[in-house]
Amino acid sequence: MSGPRWDTHLEQPHGLQLPGGRGGQRVHRRLRPAPEPQLAGGVADGAGPVADGAVGVPGARVHVGRLGCRTTHSNGEVVQSCILVFLATKPHVLPGVLQEIAPLVTPNHVLVSLVAGVTLQTLEQMLPPGTKVLRFMPNLPCVVQAGAVVFARGRCAGEREAAVLQGLLAACGLCEEVPESYIDIHTGLSGSGVAYVYMFAEALAEGAVKMGMSGPLASRIAAQTLLGAAKMMLETGEHPAKLRADVCTPGGTTIHALHELEKGGLRAAVMNAVEAGTIRARELGKN
Numbered sequence: 001m002s003g004p005r006w007d008t009h010l011e012q013p014h015g016l017q018l019p020g021g022r023g024g025q026r027v028h029r030r031l032r033p034a035p036e037p038q039l040a041g042g043v044a045d046g047a048g049p050v051a052d053g054a055v056g057v058p059g060a061r062v063h064v065g066r067l068g069c070r071t072t073h074s075n076g077e078v079v080q081s082c083i084l085v086f087l088a089t090k091p092h093v094l095p096g097v098l099q100e101i102a103p104l105v106t107p108n109h110v111l112v113s114l115v116a117g118v119t120l121q122t123l124e125q126m127l128p129p130g131t132k133v134l135r136f137m138p139n140l141p142c143v144v145q146a147g148a149v150v151f152a153r154g155r156c157a158g159e160r161e162a163a164v165l166q167g168l169l170a171a172c173g174l175c176e177e178v179p180e181s182y183i184d185i186h187t188g189l190s191g192s193g194v195a196y197v198y199m200f201a202e203a204l205a206e207g208a209v210k211m212g213m214s215g216p217l218a219s220r221i222a223a224q225t226l227l228g229a230a231k232m233m234l235e236t237g238e239h240p241a242k243l244r245a246d247v248c249t250p251g252g253t254t255i256h257a258l259h260e261l262e263k264g265g266l267r268a269a270v271m272n273a274v275e276a277g278t279i280r281a282r283e284l285g286k287n
């Protein structure tokens, strides 16, 4: 079938299609203020496509509408009008969507999935032979352009497709190409990991409330504490154990507090959480 060419897309980045769920909007929101303003007109939604801006998911219409994108309920229309198509449904919905769009996918298309657990091999098997497929995993802070994203490419996606995807996702924050096996680990570490950090932040603030501080102030200070700690890790390149030791005055407050965390099993609990998230991502891909 004829349709927009990938080369044309690179020159005129219209027809970028994105799903409108929370995962997809993670990417939308990040693209909106991104330094590549030419992309804003081409973002579309999962259920809806985007050709020069079209979106199809009801819940996302208001948000995506602000980007000047069109919306649609037809996945087929998305594929027929877009070269670069993002898949961002729940894992159990994806097989039906792939079955629906497969007859419309051409060698010009590039399909990009952020669906947890679903492997490149599975995607390739459900699409026509030779389809260019890539996979990535974002996390919630993509919304504020401080995300952590990893991606991997399928057998038929080359340097060019990888470079375009990386160029788009770099607007979300850190973005690295990795072996595909790392994507499920990244899901346990970072895609889900932000939720562990929020739980920790909540507990920090609640501890301060218990000791008499107001809740809103405690929350703001907890958030700034996490932000500062993370910034120091990134900017100094130091191992967190070294930074932690730097805070501990012999016989002081920190070592007494850390002893409580060790007794509570924080370290093992967090390691177990990353392991559980990773294993669950692998399971989702098999269902």
Ligand SMILES: NC(=O)C1=CN([C@@H]2O[C@H](COP(=O)(O)OP(=O)(O)OC[C@H]3O[C@@H](n4cnc5c(N)ncnc54)[C@H](OP(=O)(O)O)[C@@H]3O)[C@@H](O)[C@H]2O)C=CC1
Binding pocket: 019, 020, 021, 022, 023, 024, 046, 047, 048, 057, 058, 059, 060, 075, 088, 089, 090, 091, 093, 097, 114, 115, 116, 137, 138, 139, 140, 191
């Ligand atoms: N939440 C997160 O932080 C992250 C999520 N992910 C992955 O993103 C994916 C989606 O998760 P999330 O965004 O949280 O879920 P949501 O439920 O928020 O979004 C799913 C989207 O898929 C749409 N949809 C449902 N059925 C179809 C269909 N047949 N055709 C096209 N679109 C359809 C839904 O539209 P409607 O609302 O109209 O039904 C909705 O917009 C999952 O695979 C998850 O693993 C990846 C990284 C992070």
Ligand SMILES: O=C(O)[C@@H]1CCC=N1
Binding pocket: 116, 187, 191, 192
């Ligand atoms: O919980 C989930 O399954 C998705 C994947 C990573 C974040 N949310």
